[in-house]
Amino acid sequence: MKIRRRNKANPEFSLAAMTDVILLLLIFFMITSSVANQSAIDVKLPKGEAAPSVPNLLSVSILPDGSYFIDDKKIEKENLENAIVDRMKNVKNQSFTIRADKNALHQDVVFVMEIAEKYKYNIAIATVR
Numbered sequence: 001m002k003i004r005r006r007n008k009a010n011p012e013f014s015l016a017a018m019t020d021v022i023l024l025l026l027i028f029f030m031i032t033s034s035v036a037n038q039s040a041i042d043v044k045l046p047k048g049e050a051a052p053s054v055p056n057l058l059s060v061s062i063l064p065d066g067s068y069f070i071d072d073k074k075i076e077k078e079n080l081e082n083a084i085v086d087r088m089k090n091v092k093n094q095s096f097t098i099r100a101d102k103n104a105l106h107q108d109v110v111f112v113m114e115i116a117e118k119y120k121y122n123i124a125i126a127t128v129r
Contacts, residue, residue, distance in 0.1 A: 058096035064103040095122035
């Protein structure tokens, strides 16, 4: 007596579901790649004509070689935070000016900005008109 199976597995594979998934991935990557390129737009920022304000009593200068100055007095990087905090203790206007040379490293400017953020000081970045 021969016993036959009625339900045989179909050896063919349907690619319809795979095609749908690939199409959705393609659409997703096309949309996200167009959004990522928007930050590469060249933007020309306007120059401001600000009214004269209260001058900051403290000025931090940064030279291209990485040296720091507080009001024309050279300060080592390790002592800069303490020097700024000491000068700002009794100041009513909790702000200072960062005067960085145009060839100064961005890292050096960010270091001073982090000090201002840590102690919630306001900063102004000096530029040339």
